[in-house]
Amino acid sequence: MRPDAVRGHLDGLILAVLEDGPRHGYAIIEALQTRSGGALDLPTGTVYPALRRLERAALLSGTWSTVAGRERRTYTLTRSGRHALAGQRAEWNEFSAVVDAVLRPAAGRPAGGLS
Amino acid sequence: MRPDAVRGHLDGLILAVLEDGPRHGYAIIEALQTRSGGALDLPTGTVYPALRRLERAALLSGTWSTVAGRERRTYTLTRSGRHALAGQRAEWNEFSAVVDAVLRPAAGRPAGGLS
DNA sequence: ATACATATGTAGGCACTCTACTTATAGCTT
DNA sequence: AAGCTATAAGTAGAGTGCCTACATATGTAT
Numbered sequence: 001m002r003p004d005a006v007r008g009h010l011d012g013l014i015l016a017v018l019e020d021g022p023r024h025g026y027a028i029i030e031a032l033q034t035r036s037g038g039a040l041d042l043p044t045g046t047v048y049p050a051l052r053r054l055e056r057a058a059l060l061s062g063t064w065s066t067v068a069g070r071e072r073r074t075y076t077l078t079r080s081g082r083h084a085l086a087g088q089r090a091e092w093n094e095f096s097a098v099v100d101a102v103l104r105p106a107a108g109r110p111a112g113g114l115s
Numbered sequence: 116m117r118p119d120a121v122r123g124h125l126d127g128l129i130l131a132v133l134e135d136g137p138r139h140g141y142a143i144i145e146a147l148q149t150r151s152g153g154a155l156d157l158p159t160g161t162v163y164p165a166l167r168r169l170e171r172a173a174l175l176s177g178t179w180s181t182v183a184g185r186e187r188r189t190y191t192l193t194r195s196g197r198h199a200l201a202g203q204r205a206e207w208n209e210f211s212a213v214v215d216a217v218l219r220p221a222a223g224r225p226a227g228g229l230s
Numbered sequence: 231a232t233a234c235a236t237a238t239g240t241a242g243g244c245a246c247t248c249t250a251c252t253t254a255t256a257g258c259t260t
Numbered sequence: 261a262a263g264c265t266a267t268a269a270g271t272a273g274a275g276t277g278c279c280t281a282c283a284t285a286t287g288t289a290t
Binding site for chain 2: 017019037095099
């Protein structure tokens with residue numbers, strides 16, 4: 001998968017991972033890898049700024065802690081974050097249906113548009 | 116659907132429309148609307164530059180003509196364009212499977228990642 | 231005459247992800 | 261002891277690509 005592909009959908013992916021419970025950035029990156037079967041290997045330079053952005057937008061709240069001598073910032077979904085996640089899921093469903101419909105070869109598209 | 120959503124997937128959508136046969140820019144925009152059931156209403160400032168970009172990349176070839184007093188640039192899929200379309204379809208299938216897998220709520224994800 | 235549909239395009243802005251780099255601790259290997 | 265890898269968080273700067281807004285022109289309908 002080309003590196004840029006998640007553009008515009010990263011927020012939803014992060015929110016979805018955090019739905020299972022609070023996690024820190026590094027763990028979020030690993031969860032994204034696991035859940036995607038290894039296809040998603042996002043660089044820290046992508047994820048950490050995204051987390052700060054989501055926190056600024058009040059979709060996440062973050063708190064510092066020290067675990068085994070290492071600084072961690074643990075993020076938790078806020079109520080608006082949960083709401084935003086629902087919205088992202090709805091948007092994704094619509095979007096993927098649209099792209100499926102347009103991308104489908106002529107043979108499979110009987111002059112009807114979206115089914 | 117938010118305006119920006121097609122980012123990174125527009126090339127594939129245009130290529131797919133052109134698979135049915137040559138079309139000019141304005142007709143491509145209309146075809147995109149029709150095939151998407153009205154969800155895709157792309158501004159000319161998005162589509163025309165994309166067409167020029169795809170032509171520069173030799174995925175399309177364009178020719179001028181005059182129809183009913185109006186200038187048209189008609190675009191045709193090249194051989195590499197057809198090849199690129201196949202690649203875009205494959206990429207889309209992988210990408211949408213990945214996003215589906217990550218976005219799916221915990222209840223539907225039995226600790227397995229991609230099915 | 232005025233408006234709308236058809237048709238193509240440019241300029242500038244903006245948001246988001248990427249690459250590359252920096253900093254720091256813990257644990258393991260050589 | 262030195263070096264490497266994993267863990268952990270970040271910044272700086274670049275590039276891409278879609279958007280808004282604007283400019284231009286012809287044909288058709290009101």
